[in-house]
Amino acid sequence: MKYLLRRLLRAFSLLVGVSALCFVFTEMAPGNYFDEMRLNPQISPDTISALRAQYGLDQPLVIRYARWMKSAIHADFGYSMAYNMPVAPLLWGRAKNTLLLTTTAMLLTWLISVPIGVWSASRRGGLVDRIVTVVTSLLVSIPEIVIAFALLALVVRWRLLPIGGMTATVNGAALSTWGSVRDVAVHLVLPVFILVQLESAVIIRHVRASVGEVLSAEYVRSARGLGIGRARLLFRHVLPVAANPAISLFGLSLAGLISGSLLVEVICGWPGLGPLVLEATLSRDLYLVIGGIMFSAVFMVGGSFVADVLLLASDPRIRRGTSDAC
């Protein structure tokens, strides 16, 4: 109980800290949202300054932060300069799409990676292991962008899947529930495929490495010698021990549910947070960026919390350790 409270307090102070530092960082960067208008000879600097004043950009940092906090309490989280709308509803609408994408990808990734990693580790040096090593090395070494573009090019040639968006264009009405689920699913295939490839390569390598480590440990080999079956050995003795780095990675996966798919969303035109926050970052739509960061920070905190709880649960050695420290 105390642990939970402590974690909550820590989470809250983290979020406050993140927001404060965000303001400081955004202050460091030269330029602001309205700079682009300077290139237009038909807009006077007075208009630009007036616009800046309208959004409070000419106020000192502390005042802006205080106003933003007030707005956050009112659940607005500031105003987007580009969209002329409060930030929170803008973010939430797009976040749903991102979560759909990333949770699907994450589920698939872990469902695929753990068995493959374990299988590969248990048959070290075998054909399967070799193939897995080569393929994961390939995927890890090629830059994401190249993989994504290559897949896109293939999809264009063979016209198997729609290239972008989340739903088919036009006549969005009159699709039965099953029809619209199918529609979204078809659009999900490409971005999920890309995400799964990239993430699973990393996770397979780690799982394989840590399971392999454990499998060659003395106590495991002696257990085999004693005749304990493969399955029992795996699930009772090997996996809980090998789970340690995997759990940390799982926590990181959870943490990245909001932020991890940015590149893929931009390339595949998936209408999630990625393209929105990317454009906001580039154009200095400050409150939208900060709102997006806070959103992702919440997931970050949640993810590491879950990871820590799992670590405690899975590894009795850690439990003992923390009870000492408590």
Next chain:
Amino acid sequence: MHAKTAVLISLLAGVHLLLLFAGCLSPYDPRTQNRDVPYAPPTRLHFVDNAGFHWRPFIYAWSPVEDGYAEDHSEAYPIHLFVRGDRYQFFGLWESNLHAFGVGAPAKALLLGTDGFGRDVFSRVLWGGQVSVAAGIAAAFIALLVGALVGTIAGFYGGWLDESLMGITELFLSLPWFYFLLGVRAFLPLHLSPVRAFFLLASVIGLIGWTRPARLVRGIVLSVRDRNHVAAARGFGASNFYLLRRHIIPEAFGALLTQSALLIPRYIAAEATLSFFGLGVSEPTPSWGNMLSVLQQYSVLVSYTWLLAPAAALFITSVIYALVADHLHSRLESRST
């Protein structure tokens, strides 16, 4: 020595030697623009002509035609070994103009074609590898060092130190580094000397990437810290430092090795994103990162596939690193059992 170890080590050494001697092995200066042959495909090596088979390969020059290039069969240029060509410096130590191979002017042996300015891709890949691999390794080293340090302290001492360090990690991951980097760029002078630029590059990449290793190491240290043999050693009066060095850190080594194999290629490619801020390697110096950034355009990727050469080089290098890391990892395991 184990045969496999020897093979892997020599592969790694081979790649590094290739890059080290980029000046000699590349036929041309990587910065020379040949504006009349932009986006030229790789020159084809011929061994057979009207007179029959020759041991010495020869090439034809490219001449521009309607939609690309065609070989100009009016003259054949044989490839010679150890020719004199553009001057280059070997890490500022000495100068030379001896190149491993070349052809007589005005033709050019463009083994991997040219880029948008007509610069020889083969030379650029070799020279670019020097900066990229060095920066990637340096950045990975920094990231792993800082990560391991933070993770070990957090895992070992536990309690509030662990919590605050992990809190800092989470904070770190959430912040908008984009703006920080812009601020850093605005603060620095516009032109940086190459050495300063290199260190800046490696530090920026490394200091942004330490969080994943930190969490991994922390998890491992947490579990190892209270194992029986460690408790026993402590009971025997071992100092913290000894425990860390002898029992705990070696456990984390495996994970660190796997991470390094993953991080190095990622950091090499990350250099390309830094050039967006002006913190990367600037023109006309080649690096795999800035050569790859051109490929972000679909039309280029599809029409001029030889420009994927740095991606291939990156891939080969990272595969070798991965194999070495794997091998070392399995050697470590087998030694610890």
Next chain:
Amino acid sequence: MKAITRLTLLVCLLTGFAFAGTLAPGAATPVEDLLHLPTLSGQFGGHLTIGQRSEPKTLNPVLAADSISREVIGRMQADLIEINRATQQTEPALAKSWKVSPDGRTFTLALRRGIRFSDGHPFDADDVVFSFMVYMDEAVDSPQRDLLIIDGKPLVVTKVDAYTVRFTLSRPYAAAERIFDGLAMLPKHLLEKSYREGKFTQAWALNVASSEIAGLGPFRLKQYVAGQQIVLERNPYYWKTDSENRRLPYLDELVFLFVGSEDAQVLRFEAGETDMISRLSSENYNLLSREKARTSSQLANLGPSLEYNFVVFNLNDLSGKNLGDVARKEKWFREVKFRQAISLAVDRESIVRLVFGTRGAPLWGNVGPGNKLWVNQAIPHPQRSLDQARSLLKSAGFSWNSSGQLLDSSQQTVEFTLIASSSNSQRMKMATLLQDDLAQLGMQVHVVPLEFRAVIDRVFQTFDYDAAIMALGGGDADPNPEMNVWMSSGTSHLWNLGEKQPASDWEREIDSLMQQQMVTLDYARRKQLYDRVQELIAQNSPFIFLATPNILTAADMRVGNFRPAVLDPYTLWNAEELYVRSGGLENAGVR
């Protein structure tokens, strides 16, 4: 028998009347003042999908500043006077005619009678007065406000009667009708309330309900799906008709898909998911020409655009700023011969070939060959000559040392940085080419890519730069929009911002010439004045002009009346005239 025949006749007559009303889509009712386009024909029905780099930010014409929002808004709104993008001349739009007073200061516009907004509400002079009030309101801060302020005094708008409006300028202004293009006429009945309550800046955001937004353009809002698309449907009350007196537009729907990048635009176009691309790079144009037959598309190369890319050297007054190093280099930049030598050393032909894939034109002045009405054909186009450049430098006191480096009169090596926006790959390529060109003169140029706003900050604010590659222009063919660039007090006078006095004689001369041409109403006389301005600019080279790209567009073969133009919006300016052949395109169609 007779009764039945009469009854049948009556029934036929009645149904005939009913059909007549529905036969031709929206046959014109006689009370309206419609714009008849006698040469236009096409087929009704179908929809057109066009990709955009990102989503629009707002549907409010008064606040929109980015080109993507304006592209969408422009199809839903209409202006009093429009510039025909093909002829680059003004045409009557919502104002069917206008009279100009002899002194050129008063414009009396006669509005079309009986036309209605897309929600059926009638349009009259009240809407016009309201619209201009909003545009000029200081609290609203419209980016278009400054267009209506001439010499510090705003335009005066008076309602003469229900269909006549008078505009009074503080002084005569050349080509004043061009101001009206792009100023959408707003529906007072929908926006007055939020304006009076001070909430105008929140009106017509992207999530506006389609019943609360209306306009006089060919289309009206049907649906917005966040992050994906915006669908416009035909405006049944649109006031233009084609040669057969049928009410435009031909299309049932116009769909804007947010695809994310130019590459994604090309991919989707190839796959048949979109039917038009507004602007292509040369490499993508090549790609699509190779696939032309397979994708059955029509590509258009419209010739040089109105933009100009240039190098600007920092000639700002740096007193009071801690920029000693830049000040030292300014001594070189201020030397006219230095700039002229650089202009002679630039390999413009390579820029056109390597950066624009031969689809561009070299520039020696701010007005390029694409602007046929205003280009000064007489300014010299010197060929690249390193020898001439070197002799110019020598005569300015520069020399070379033994390793070929250029030295100034105090024996310091000539070395400077060149900044450019890292997100613009074309200007980055130009920087690399320039670096190589100037290296042949012995200059050491360091290319520094910087994020876009960091470049603007340095060039407009801190002045902490040596040289920068930038681009301007492309808005309109007329010289007036460029006033702020060439006037020494102008806010876009990049090489020397914030000058209190013209820094040199030629700048003083340009000032007076630009002022004169602004109040001269006769085109021939204006052209003379502007020609002299171009001559002075070319002689003194405050900007080193490089090149301009061609405008390249693509559309599906089945799009009819596809007449892209060199002025923005390149392909959709005649959206009401576009149609799709043979019954329309299926969405996500296989080509």
